[in-house]
Amino acid sequence: MPDRELYIGLMSGTSADSIDAALADLSDGQHRLLATLSCDIADLKNDIHELATPGFNEISRMGQLDRELGLRFANAANTLLQREYIDSSQVIAIGSHGQTIRHTPPGDGNNRHPFTLQIGDPNTIAHLTGITTVADFRRRDIALGGQGAPLTPLFHRATFEKPGTLRAIINIGGIANITLLFGDGVSSPLGYDTGPGNGLMDSWILQSLGEAYDDNGQWASEGQVIPTLLEQFLKTPYLFKKAPKSTGRELFNPEWLSQQLVSFGDSIEPADLQATLLEFTAQTISTGIRKSHRPITEAYLCGGGAYNGALVSRISALLNPIQVSTTEALGILPGWVEAMAFAWLAQQTLAGKPGNEPTVTGASAASVLGAIHPA
CATH class of the missing domain: 3.30.420.40 (ATPase, nucleotide binding domain)
Structure with a gap:
């Protein structure tokens, strides 16, 4: 030893x-x-x-x-x-x-x-x-x-790559990023920041309820996604940039959210906005993986977002039939x-x-x- x-x-x-x-x-x-x-x-x-x-x-x-x-x-x-x-x-x-x-x-x-x-x-x-x-x-x-950024993909490859298996590692912190591992022992990993992770949801629940985060996505689960607002979120120019790319709180912050809401006035229920923010995070992550046009078979979540059951459920549904789990299955707790x-x-x-x-x-x-x- x-x-x-x-x-x-x-x-x-x-x-x-x-x-x-x-x-x-x-x-x-x-x-x-x-x-x-x-x-x-x-x-x-x-x-x-x-x-x-x-x-x-x-x-x-x-x-x-x-x-x-x-x-x-x-x-x-x-x-x-x-x-x-x-x-x-x-x-x-x-x-x-x-x-x-x-x-x-x-x-x-x-x-x-x-x-x-x-x-x-x-x-x-x-x-x-x-x-x-x-x-x-x-x-x-x-x-x-x-x-x-991101700087974790080489660590992901050294720790999580499996020969013959195409895997995605999804890190959901304040910002979300993905790493694609090709399992062939030759290809370099790919990856980039997909957009918001927990950051916007955390900011909104703090502003609305005084809570630091939405425990297990419970509050979001009480709301309904607002389709027109989600569509507007999904038009954010960053999402259409080609990789390599990275982002942060400089873009996805409470001020950005306030600007997005200007045309909606006071008509939005707070829980509905939380549900829409959760869906925005889930869709930008799943789109990031789908856009690789690679036959990914397994995805593993890490970061604080891996503990948000409602978010994990949405990502799993959007990525189906890709198997979605957390990095605990690979030996390291996601946090x-x-x-x-x-x-x-x-x-x-x-x-x-x-x-x-x-x-x-x-x-x-x-x-x-x-x-x-x-x-």
């Missing part, structure tokens, strides 16, 4: 609900999830979301939040290790995704220089944990002309795939191996990603 190669992945997604910390053993090509911890950051959610769009005193607010998130990320890693009785010296590295506060990739037409920005100071993480920390994974791909992916990306970086996939991001070349912050 080889020695364990322990890494920690730290992740905070578009929804900005929590920091997810995953302890993984990545020895001998295996990807074993050993322990997990989720730390609530709801008290920072508004500050994070306010930085997704231009506003007053941005640099000062960003600098403060960068440090605060660095402290929170470090605390998550330390708490996880303490709980598992593991000394920091046993961990090779931390891979920290950080918190995205702005994402304007190539092709969005709004900036002379495309860029992406994640905060959560890795210097603070390395100092307070005593563990080498790899962070800032996305900007090298942007420098190579890529989208900077921890992304955090584990950034542990794996840290391993790739330290080994001098590429972390991006040009067929996914559109980068001009595969490259080692991230910046290394020694312990």
Whole structure:
């Protein structure tokens, strides 16, 4: 039995609900999830979301939040290790995704220089944990002309690909993205952001009911889809862009939703809008997979959306006869795939191996990603 190669992945997604910390053993090509911890950051959610769009005193607010998130990320890693009785010296590295506060990739037409920005100071993480920390994974791909996202497809291939089977991995966070795995040992994976995941639904239920999320899609299930509104949603120009493409809260946010509702006045029942948002997410995901024109036979869900039963049911119906399950069937609980992916990306970086996939991001070349912050 080889020695364990322990890494920690730290992740905070578009929804900005929590920091997810995953302890993984990545020895001998295996990807074993050993322990997990989720730390609530709801008290920072508004500050994070306010930085997704231009506003007053941005640099000062960003600098403060960068440090605060660095402290929170470090605390998550330390708490996880303490709980598992593991000394920091046993961990090779931390891979920290950080918190995205702005994402304007190539092709969005709004900036002379495309860029992406994640905060959560890795210097603070390395100092307070005593563990080498790899962070800032996305900007090298942007420098190579890529989208900077999604970065999980290579991990999906290394972990979930099965010879002779065409699979789709569907990650539903605040934004949804898909990875297509061809199972032939030759083809590179394909993938892109399909559009909204949980983000719009979370924003609407928070505004309407004061709840952070729609538990199991119960509220959406009480409403009826509004066909004319759904049709309008589905005309969003991003949906017609060709891959590679990526998006974020810069597009699919409460302000976007408010603009979509202008012509409807006060005639919409809140639960009906939630049902329509759920259907919008399900249709954009299923369309993304169908548009590949590949005979996909299996689809596996991960991310928070995998726990929304109503959403899973709609995706399953739209993808029929493709078999739909969650990544738990493949050995990793769906809520921890992304955090584990950034542990794996840290391993790739330290080994001098590429972390991006040009067929996914559109980068001009595969490259080692991230910046290394020694312990």
